[in-house]
Amino acid sequence: NAGVTQTPKFQVLKTGQSMTLQCAQDMNHEYMSWYRQDPGMGLRLIHYSVGAGITDQGEVPNGYNVSRSTTEDFPLRLLSAAPSQTSVYFCASSYSLAGSEDTQYFGPGTRLTVL
């Protein structure tokens, strides 16, 4: 298993540009989520999905869109990049939210800089 993969690893955007961060998992996990990590702060949830076709907003959803057309893929779209979106983005997945199946698997992260 490749686990959770994210692309790209690094990205530089200009203000106003749009882009999609890719996330995929091959573990047949139902639950997937996107976080951003900023210096000195805990991980903050952007969007999450509890299964194909079902997504919901997290703590900091503004400026981001997601979709979940398949169990494997959960892309994060930046609609119009702003400097405040400079951050490290992590995708995570778990089989479910219950018991031992709640173990979190993280992708390697995408470091995004918006100029």
Place this chain on the structure above:
Amino acid sequence: KNEVEQSPQNLTAQEGEFITINCSYSVGISALHWLQQHPGGGIVSLFMLSSGKKKHGRLIATINIQEKHSSLHITASHPRDSAVYICAVRSMDSNYQLIWGAGTKLIIKP
């Protein structure tokens, strides 16, 4: 007040020392997670607890549900244990979302 508080924020110790990192939370939870973030940025799950104690190698995690407190212990610490250790709780009060602590940065000197 943050719903998940970790202490200390930073910890520097000598190789071989016994390490304790604390996590306190203020919400009802179904589980508590400990994770490790390596200097390169990768995040790895260490433990998930809903009660009692778990042990894996030199790492031990305990939780006291009544006191809303968990500890992560590292015995015989080694420089390769240097990392950020993160506590997160699966909150029953927030639609079962994970609420994250800010992390504890641990440096083990040889």
